[in-house]
Amino acid sequence: MTVSVTLTVNGKAASASVDPRMLLVHLLRDQLQLTGTHVGCDTAQCGACTIHLNGRAVKACSMLAVQANGANVTTIEGLTGKGDKMHPMQEAFRDCHGLQCGFCTPGMVMSACQLLADNPKPTEAEIRAGLEGNICRCTGYHNIVKAVQQAAAQA
Amino acid sequence: MTDMSMSPMNQMGKPILRREDQRFLTGNGQYTDDIHLQRETAGVFLRSPHAHARIKSIKLEAAQKSPGVIAIFTGQDLADAKVNGLPCGWLINNKDGTPMKEPAHPCLAQGKVRHVGDQVALIVAETQWQARDAAELIEVDYEVLTAVVDTAGANSATTLVHDDVPGNLCYDWGHGDKAATEAAFAKAAHVTKLSFVNNRLIPNAMEPRAAIASYTKHDDSYTLHVANQNPHVERLLMCAFVLGLPESKVRVIAPDVGGGFGSKIFLYAEDVALVWASKRVGRPIKWTAERSESFLTDAHGRDHVSTAEMAMDANGKFLALRVSTTANMGAYLSTFASAVPTILYATLLAGQYATPAIYVEVKAVFTNTAPVDAYRGAGRPEATYLVERIVEQCAREMKIDPVEIRRRNFIKTFPYATPVGLTYDVGDYDATLTKVLKLADVAGYPARKAASAKNGKLRGLGYSCYIEACGIAPSNIAGALGARAGLFEAGEVRVHPTGTVTIFTGSHSHGQGHETTFAQVVASKLGIPIENVEIVHGDTGRVLFGMGTYGSRSLAVGGTAIVKAVDKVIAKGKKIAAHLLEAADTDIVFENGEFKVAGTDKKVPFAQVSLTAYVPHNYPLDKLEPGLNENAFYDPANFTFPAGSYVCEVEVDPATGVTEVCAFSAVDDFGNIVNPMIVEGQVHGGIAQGLGQALLESCIYDKETGQLLTGSYMDYAMPRADDLPSFKVDNCVTPCSHNPLGVKGCGEAGAIGAPPALINAITDALGVRDLEMPATRERVWRAAQARA
Numbered sequence: 001m002t003v004s005v006t007l008t009v010n011g012k013a014a015s016a017s018v019d020p021r022m023l024l025v026h027l028l029r030d031q032l033q034l035t036g037t038h039v040g041c042d043t044a045q046c047g048a049c050t051i052h053l054n055g056r057a058v059k060a061c062s063m064l065a066v067q068a069n070g071a072n073v074t075t076i077e078g079l080t081g082k083g084d085k086m087h088p089m090q091e092a093f094r095d096c097h098g099l100q101c102g103f104c105t106p107g108m109v110m111s112a113c114q115l116l117a118d119n120p121k122p123t124e125a126e127i128r129a130g131l132e133g134n135i136c137r138c139t140g141y142h143n144i145v146k147a148v149q150q151a152a153a154q155a
Numbered sequence: 156m157t158d159m160s161m162s163p164m165n166q167m168g169k170p171i172l173r174r175e176d177q178r179f180l181t182g183n184g185q186y187t188d189d190i191h192l193q194r195e196t197a198g199v200f201l202r203s204p205h206a207h208a209r210i211k212s213i214k215l216e217a218a219q220k221s222p223g224v225i226a227i228f229t230g231q232d233l234a235d236a237k238v239n240g241l242p243c244g245w246l247i248n249n250k251d252g253t254p255m256k257e258p259a260h261p262c263l264a265q266g267k268v269r270h271v272g273d274q275v276a277l278i279v280a281e282t283q284w285q286a287r288d289a290a291e292l293i294e295v296d297y298e299v300l301t302a303v304v305d306t307a308g309a310n311s312a313t314t315l316v317h318d319d320v321p322g323n324l325c326y327d328w329g330h331g332d333k334a335a336t337e338a339a340f341a342k343a344a345h346v347t348k349l350s351f352v353n354n355r356l357i358p359n360a361m362e363p364r365a366a367i368a369s370y371t372k373h374d375d376s377y378t379l380h381v382a383n384q385n386p387h388v389e390r391l392l393m394c395a396f397v398l399g400l401p402e403s404k405v406r407v408i409a410p411d412v413g414g415g416f417g418s419k420i421f422l423y424a425e426d427v428a429l430v431w432a433s434k435r436v437g438r439p440i441k442w443t444a445e446r447s448e449s450f451l452t453d454a455h456g457r458d459h460v461s462t463a464e465m466a467m468d469a470n471g472k473f474l475a476l477r478v479s480t481t482a483n484m485g486a487y488l489s490t491f492a493s494a495v496p497t498i499l500y501a502t503l504l505a506g507q508y509a510t511p512a513i514y515v516e517v518k519a520v521f522t523n524t525a526p527v528d529a530y531r532g533a534g535r536p537e538a539t540y541l542v543e544r545i546v547e548q549c550a551r552e553m554k555i556d557p558v559e560i561r562r563r564n565f566i567k568t569f570p571y572a573t574p575v576g577l578t579y580d581v582g583d584y585d586a587t588l589t590k591v592l593k594l595a596d597v598a599g600y601p602a603r604k605a606a607s608a609k610n611g612k613l614r615g616l617g618y619s620c621y622i623e624a625c626g627i628a629p630s631n632i633a634g635a636l637g638a639r640a641g642l643f644e645a646g647e648v649r650v651h652p653t654g655t656v657t658i659f660t661g662s663h664s665h666g667q668g669h670e671t672t673f674a675q676v677v678a679s680k681l682g683i684p685i686e687n688v689e690i691v692h693g694d695t696g697r698v699l700f701g702m703g704t705y706g707s708r709s710l711a712v713g714g715t716a717i718v719k720a721v722d723k724v725i726a727k728g729k730k731i732a733a734h735l736l737e738a739a740d741t742d743i744v745f746e747n748g749e750f751k752v753a754g755t756d757k758k759v760p761f762a763q764v765s766l767t768a769y770v771p772h773n774y775p776l777d778k779l780e781p782g783l784n785e786n787a788f789y790d791p792a793n794f795t796f797p798a799g800s801y802v803c804e805v806e807v808d809p810a811t812g813v814t815e816v817c818a819f820s821a822v823d824d825f826g827n828i829v830n831p832m833i834v835e836g837q838v839h840g841g842i843a844q845g846l847g848q849a850l851l852e853s854c855i856y857d858k859e860t861g862q863l864l865t866g867s868y869m870d871y872a873m874p875r876a877d878d879l880p881s882f883k884v885d886n887c888v889t890p891c892s893h894n895p896l897g898v899k900g901c902g903e904a905g906a907i908g909a910p911p912a913l914i915n916a917i918t919d920a921l922g923v924r925d926l927e928m929p930a931t932r933e934r935v936w937r938a939a940q941a942r943a
């Protein structure tokens with residue numbers, strides 16, 4: 001049995017017919033070919049799959065594709081502007097060397113954007129607490145914190 | 156070597172932003188699971204739910220009839236096809252000279268399963284869901300056996316993990332001068348003794364392992380896309396030892412790889428089973444590990460149980476170190492498992508100290524747990540933890556300041572041959588220690604301690620002065636020590652007619668930023684813009700050869716291979732330029748991207764020489780081949796020896812056991828630095844993993860059943876942003892004496908140096924002698940209570 005889902009992804013209408021047990025992250029990755037959103041775990045703990053759903057950061061592995069019916073989704077691909085112009089948060093990650101292998105990065109950037117939307121001038125402790133749902137094994141977080149501080153200072 | 160300091164294109168030592176970041180930041184990275192091949196099928200592995208069991212029967216009928224199933228393979232199919240088991244890449248001999256035990260390591264279980272997660276069957280179906288549904292329908296009749304779990308108890312356990320390995324003993328190895336060590340102990344004024352558990356870790360690269368195997372009938376060849384750190388070694392081991400295929404028929408591609416930390420060095424059973432099955436199925440098979448599978452089956456790290464004794468004279472001078480270690484190999488020997496607690500561990504037990512006599516014995520044991528192999532640092536963190544913990548304890552027992560006891564025992568003249576077989580070429584341990592004392596504001600520590608005390612908190616300061624051996628390795632030395640492979644690196648410089656350059660390197664980047672660092676080196680040497688240099692890695696179909704990336708070897712060994720190939724390009728370019736400029740070869744110098752006749756203003760730019768090489772109209776064709784393309788293989792003359800001094804400051808709440816890492820300061824000596832931004836990032840990441848080991852992480856198996864109790868991120872505590880402070884990082888430079896870049900390697904330092912600094916700090920705060928890693932709140936609270 002498959003179910004059809006219609007949603008808006010990165011400003012464009014998308015529809016797919018999916019297995020009811022399919023997770024939103026697999027719809028994005030496998031059916032819509034938006035492979036920037038990653039899967040790092042199977043317990044909704046790592047944050048590699050973080051996207052924006054109706055303007056809020058959510059873990060795309062923690063909901064079913066069918067639950068996103070009618071939703072407005074932004075992925076890391078959608079954060080990037082025309083002509084590959086990067087969002088200030090993406091720029092800040094590059095400027096501050098806030099990524100190494102890049103696997104956690106899309107989710108980390110999406111979470112960081114939400115963090116600043118909620119708290120435009122966070123302290124270091126608030127940044128660290130705010131990113132607690134995203135695991136990075138490479139950077140030790142030091143430069144990720146710096147990147148978020150840079151993005152906050154520029155906003 | 157060309158003097159690069161004059162070149163306007165000199166990129167050396169600059170914090171150039173990474174060229175790979177745009178694709179990663181915009182979602183355009185291409186990791187294995189992002190790749191889809193035409194007519195791809197899905198592979199799923201059925202895994203053992205038991206730690207140790209005999210397989211009495213496997214019933215496949217129902218699963219085979221399940222919708223979408225294409226094929227199901229078991230160990231019997233591999234045995235029938237004469238597919239060998241996985242090899243171990245390093246032979247260790249016992250004290251008596253006999254070789255270690257190498258029990259069979261089948262790619263799919265045959266007869267027995269030996270750890271939870273051991274692969275029993277490969278199910279290939281149209282979709283992953285169908286493969287998983289079918290896996291549920293396979294009936295395996297297991298006779299559950301007693302599990303051997305405990306590292307320290309494995310040797311005396313009555314159960315055997317492998318019937319042909321008595322006492323579960325892989326090897327019983329000794330290293331150093333036993334008699335000299337005993338003699339030194341006999342005349343010691345004081346002996347300090349400590350016991351250690353170096354806790355077992357799960358590497359947890361954020362990208363789970365993944366592979367796509369495909370077979371092409373038209374030329375009878377295989378392609379494997381795989382999340383791996385060294386595709387050429389993967390191919391070599393798979394072809395030569397397991398499948399018996401010529402290398403020319405197998406292409407291994409390791410595309411963007413989401414972290415490795417050692418866990419993706421190895422040839423894994425899944426990779427082989429998929430490659431073999433892809434021909435039977437006639438379609439590509441893709442497998443991506445779930446995180447739960449990664450926890451169960453990625454090679455784990457550490458897991459040593461040791462005792463150490465340090466003999467000293469009355470002034471706290473070290474006379475001898477005696478160490479006894481039991482190391483857990485897990486259920487099977489993984490690719491480099493046997494080398495980790497021996498060659499990469501025992502040889503580092505001198506640390507930064509001129510201890511004249513050292514003797515170590517190591518027993519390696521099999522247990523019903525996942526295989527254990529190299530994880531960031533591999534042997535060197537275990538050695539450093541032991542040395543730096545006991546040195547700190549020596550200071551406490553001798554009532555000597557921990558900084559002073561280190562200075563008193565530092566090696567001060569180089570080269571220095573240690574009693575455990577290495578020759579340190581250069582270093583200045585006083586310099587890094589002096590610098591870190593400033594960076595950490597140790598002078599202001601008493602005031603901070605008093606302030607903590609006012610708030611009912613205990614403050615502690617811990618030191619760690621580590622050394623590691625990187626740039627692995629001189630092949631002849633490694634071979635004499637049991638390595639079954641060479642450990643050189645290969646590089647190719649392909650100069651294109653327009654003067655742009657493609658570099659092919661056998662090193663592999665999975666976060667290290669080679670596309671930037673290597674390009675900086677080449678652009679500086681050739682005096683061309685960095686944009687004109689492309690770095691290609693991770694594909695046996697494009698790169699001539701490689702030994703891959705591990706042991707912080709990429710720049711020291713892989714980078715040097717590239718430098719040597721660039722030197723050959725320059726040498727040939729000089730001959731072409733001499734012809735164009737009508738001068739003698741010997742009069743041509745290469746500077747700032749131009750070939751010049753020395754002492755004149757006659758010159759020709761690099762791009763013109765490269766064009767001439769490919770359009771050889773005016774060219775010495777009688778003496779010189781056209782084209783400008785050079786290879787080099789570089790086999791290092793020695794290991795490199797990065798070293799540094801770390802200071803960790805903690806505040807412990809004795810009422811709750813909560814430890815706050817207030818500050819962490821690191822001063823490293825990595826030799827010359829090409830990109831300081833990237834190097835600092837490596838240090839940050841290493842420290843985070845080291846603090847993770849010491850404060851949070853622990854892989855725990857149930858002692859009775861061998862079930863993995865820490866099999867998810869809800870049970871295995873990964874360091875998160877709010878567990879760690881920002882780090883203070885600086886460096887000193889003594890250039891490596893035996894490679895042209897003067898570099899030593901920086902990838903593992905943090906993970907090696909950090910754990911003892913943290914535990915020394917907490918034990919200092921609590922005033923206790925022993926504290927096991929990880930220093931969980933419960934352990935710290937108990938230690939605080941016992942003291943009170």
Ligand code: FES
Nearest residue numbers: 040045046047061
């Ligand atoms: S994949 Fe969604 S939280 Fe890990």
Ligand code: FES
Nearest residue numbers: 100104136137138
């Ligand atoms: S950059 Fe590799 S996991 Fe964060």
